[in-house]
Amino acid sequence: MKTKRLLRSLLPVYVFCLGALLLSALGSSRAVTAITQNAPLPQRRCVIIDAGHGGEDGGATSCTGVLESQINLEIALRLNDLLGLLGYDTRMVRTTDTSVYTQGATIAAKKASDLKERVKLVNSEPNALLISIHQNTFPDSRYSGAQVFFARDTESRALAKALQAALVEYLNPGSQRQPKRATGIYLMEHIDRPGALIECGFLSNPEEEARLRDPDYQRALCCVIAATVSNFLDQT
Numbered sequence: 049m050k051t052k053r054l055l056r057s058l059l060p061v062y063v064f065c066l067g068a069l070l071l072s073a074l075g076s077s078r079a080v081t082a083i084t085q086n087a088p089l090p091q092r093r094c095v096i097i098d099a100g101h102g103g104e105d106g107g108a109t110s111c112t113g114v115l116e117s118q119i120n121l122e123i124a125l126r127l128n129d130l131l132g133l134l135g136y137d138t139r140m141v142r143t144t145d146t147s148v149y150t151q152g153a154t155i156a157a158k159k160a161s162d163l164k165e166r167v168k169l170v171n172s173e174p175n176a177l178l179i180s181i182h183q184n185t186f187p188d189s190r191y192s193g194a195q196v197f198f199a200r201d202t203e204s205r206a207l208a209k210a211l212q213a214a215l216v217e218y219l220n221p222g223s224q225r226q227p228k229r230a231t232g233i234y235l236m237e238h239i240d241r242p243g244a245l246i247e248c249g250f251l252s253n254p255e256e257e258a259r260l261r262d263p264d265y266q267r268a269l270c271c272v273i274a275a276t277v278s279n280f281l282d283q284t
């Protein structure tokens with residue numbers, strides 16, 4: 049019942065996704081007109097989807113023993129499918145349960161190399177926009193809700209604000225969470241492109257942990273993120 053209610057409340061977002069798809073088709077016809085007029089085409093944005101952690105670095109462990117890296121990957125893959133469906137260019141940092149380090153003998157050195165490789169990938173795309181997927185955890189199990197962090201520039205702040213508002217409206221009604229600057233998060237401190245890191249929820253809260261593992265909830269989450277990113281890219 050809960051899932052049905054959630055999906056019903058997300059109806060406007062699904063309608064938005066369909067609208068965005070239609071607009072992207074209209075965008076293609078506008079592009080054809082631009083070519084015939086020899087006008088320069090706008091450079092396409094590439095959405096880089098980062099499934100946090102992976103391989104030896106499992107990230108946090110949920111209250112039922114599931115690794116954060118696994119949930120991150122499931123959500124990232126769904127988001128990639130949805131943004132692809134909406135017509136956006138995407139790149140994934142990882143598509144399997146692996147780390148992306150290139151050097152290092154110790155776990156700490158591998159972790160440092162892994163983060164540097166993620167930064168390098170984002171900064172190698174001139175028109176990149178990063179969405180990094182993570183899950184939160186806290187010793188006190190009562191805390192819940194998605195928390196969005198933004199990188200250094202003003203575009204990141206605007207993106208995070210839109211994402212936080214949409215996640216509160218559709219998935220965490222009543223939440224007072226506000227987007228925060230990603231201080232002390234290596235990836236977000238070192239990218240030269242706009243980006244937001246989404247802690248989708250708390251793996252330490254039993255109810256939210258169950259939702260975050262649920263494919264229907266993951267789909268709803270990705271629908272909200274994809275619709276917000278699409279809306280944001282259309283306005284920038």
Ligand SMILES: [Zn+2]
Nearest residue numbers: 100107182183
């Ligand atoms: Zn994490």
